[in-house]
Amino acid sequence: MTFGTVHKATTYAMVATAMLAMVGGGGVSPIFTLIGVIGLAASWFWEAPRVNLDRWAPWWTAASVLVMAYALLMGIATGDYLGTGAEFLLWLTLAKAFTRRSMRDWQQLHLLALLMLIAGSVLNVDLLYGVAFLLFVVTATWARIVFQLRREAEENVLLRHRPGTTDASDPAPLARMLASRRVVTGRLLAGTALASLGIFVASAAFFLAMPRVGAGFFLKGRTGLSMAGFSDGVQLGGHGVIKDDKTIVMRVRMPSGYDRKTAPPIHWRGVAFDHYNAGSWSRTAASPVSTYTVDEPARGRERRLIAQPGRRDWGDDVETVIAGATRQDVWLEPMETDVLFGASMPRVYDLPVPARRGATRLERNDEVRQEHGSTIHYTVWSDLTPPDAAELRAAAGPIPLGYQAFLEIPDDITARTIALARKITADAQTPYDRAMALLTWLRGELRYTLEQADPGDLDPIDFFLFERRAGHCEYFASAFVVMARAVGLPTREVAGFLGGEWNEYDNYVAVRAGDAHAWAEVYFPGSGWVTFDATPGADADAARVDTGIRAKLRRFLDTLRFQWTRWVIDYDLRKQLSMFKGLGSSLKDAAKAVRGAFIDAKNAARDNLALSLGVGLAIAALVAWRVRRRWQRGPRGPGALPPRARGPIARAYALTRRDLAAAGIGRDAALTPRELVRQRTVQLGAEAEPLRELTELFYAVEYGGRPGDGSRADALRQQIRAALKKPAR
């Protein structure tokens, strides 16, 4: 490619990647994104000889004013200044790309690209930003280098001095330089691409090393961004088919104590409801507030131990509970709800305290909530194994104060529903047996479907139990809760996620929006709340693993995305400190290993003196050889060219030339030594013959590489010198 084309192509590549970084997160409206992409492509062809740029310039200015007014109005109207600002930036870039003429315009394109990258850092937190950033580092290095070369070449307009004169010169035509293929070669581009990877690595090192003091969280949640869907409420009676949403809402690492192959899929508990009314579940003021004890294990973090009244372990301290529970490290994406999920039954939450607390809200029904505008990382300890059947059968005692809310039977529950519940549990002796009877009946008698049907005027639960006899998880859960309450069990409706996909590349569970699920919890005195999932086949569905190639690729990409979130978006002071600590200890280990190896080598050397001496000598010789080579090559910085010829003959010739010049017999730069002799023969007179001989000697040594007689050269030189010294007559 020619110099000019490389310059254009690299700049466009840089602008395109910056644009990708900005619009990739969806913070810019699709229409503007489309205009940006198409416009940038079109502007490639919109240039001087083809288009009269001067004629169009006022139109671009007018359009820019219009767009600015639009952006201002939209910003005020929607409050999304960032998004509209980004749209305006996109427009400015387009306008510049269409009106580029001078180096100044190209320079401004560089600045606009950088601004787009900065805007993208707020608008786009996806892995795509990371990819675009990597590309940007490479393309920007290229674009900047080529731009700089072109600008300097234009500034120093290369002058060609007209031959034979000292006062006339012609500018080298710029067009010819831009058409040259020798200035920017593939080698330069490959080399700088490699170097820019080094820049990328160095940026990553800077990124990890720069101290994260100040706010650990965004001061302001990013609103208007795509959020995973999980509605903070359950509404029965919709219609249409529920779509499977593949968006990942959380990723969970479970360091130990969970065998994903044999253990049943985990119920990730989120929200819980006590009140049912006309097909929808809600929390009421009558339900008990989540109670927990709080301590502060580190600055900026707090640990909450959820206290379920009436449990046998009530009053145990946090450390004891943690010791007996299973740990999960959760990265939760921003969602429509601020509830924090944990495996059933969650006992302890360890979470970051935001720099600025939002309005305090009451958490009810053992929910834990925390506002988070970006991915939040917290740790949960849960009891994964429910109490065994014998313990639950034996459970007896009064229910805690306030738990009457979990026994309330709504008015719109039909009599036949209650009758059905009583009929199913007629033979059961204990509360646990009653719950199991209901579970078995629901799982066995009713069918699971994602197709929703309109219940019409009927209560949705009644419609589900007696008319449709099929439904999705929320119907099963709701029916279970209502029927359990009808037979005197304190029960609540719970929503969250079930299972999730195991990522074999990075050993974590990825939970998707499509894994949303609903189930029930029943209270047993002494044992607390116990999970009951009435949906048939739910566990089996959740345990199924997709082994197709696309699913594997998807999981692999998700690993990258997860790492991006963990190490870039979610990187904070805590992680930084633990990383430095890890680095320090691994350095210590390395030092220990080196010391060990050294001692071993010393012992071996003592045993094997001859060999070690040989190796030592070889190393010394290698070092000496390297030093000698370095020394021979001379100083490494810029320096004066050493006189090219250094032999005695060349020296004699050079000195003679100096004598000749002093005598007024100078040499034009264009004359070769032989031509000099030929031209000045007459003028030199008697000195011509020795000079001719000296010149030939010089030629033989300098260009022929033949050895010559140095003393003869000196004699000739003295002869010429003497002749020149003769006074002119």
Place this chain on the structure above:
Amino acid sequence: MRPPRRLSFTRDGKVVVALAIAIGLAAVNTGNNLLYLLLGWILSAIIASGIFSESTLRGLRLQRRAPGVVYAGQPFLMEFTLDNGKRRRASYAVELEDLIDGDRPGGPRRSIDKRCFFLKVPAASAQTATYRHTFVRRGRHELVAVRVATRFPFGLFRKSRDVELTTEVLVYPALVPVTTPAARAETRGDAITARRGRRGEFFGLREHRRGDDRRDVHWRSSARSGRLLVREYEDELARDVTIAVDNALPAAVREAVADGRAAPDALAPGAALERAISHAASRAVAYLGRGWSVALCARGLVVPAGAGRAHEARLLRALALLETTGTDVPLPTPAPRAESVLVLPREGAAGAPGYVHVVVPR
């Protein structure tokens, strides 16, 4: 003490540093990790820029070549050869500038403000470029070093290193148009043609010079020696001229120049003297060109009579280096048998010649 390398921000560099500070503040304020990433990138790019520019300057060898003859006030081409000794990497966007010593001894060096630009010097090859320059003053000019600079790769900084490389340029006095003296062989005008062979006593043979009459060539001797030889007559020796320059300056002026308070030609007497010297040089060249034998004298200087190219160089060199004296140094008396041209500096109104030209006939 001069630092081995200098680094100065370009305008773009200042913008980028300001941007980096702004991004850094924003990153600390919001905790947005992607801003930290951008900041890391800018810092890395700055470091990479240092490594790149170092690599561009490394392994460069340069040579400066001044033309043989340089006259004051006349442009000449100074030639630089830049040799890239690196075996693999090309050097890009290298600027070379000549440095001269500053006004104060040991003070910072000054660049002569002419640059040679090399867009690309491929690995293991050399390129040559020239810059045009004019020395206003005669005398010895010493170029003491070359500043090798580059703004490669990103144009954020200008990195330069000074290479010690001394070249002495002897600048002859400016040549001005003067009336052409008569050619030596034609001095007698019609008389010679009329009275051929009767031009005085035969003196000997000498080498042919420009302006010699072809009829004087002694063909037989020329054939024998392989050189053109002409007959010389005693009469012709009389065509000698002595140019005398009065290089005395008032003590006050000389002190001002010596203290560095004024340039040699800044004050009126100095300027007049410079013009006189320039005139003397031009006359000497003109006489020599016409075959005359020219001697030069000034206070503290005598160049004996001579002719030819070598003598021209000797005279111009003497005039180039001619120093001013006080009136206590006597002006030597011209040789008795020669015509004399006395060049006296004279302060005058602007535009007037700064000298009096006195021809003293024999």
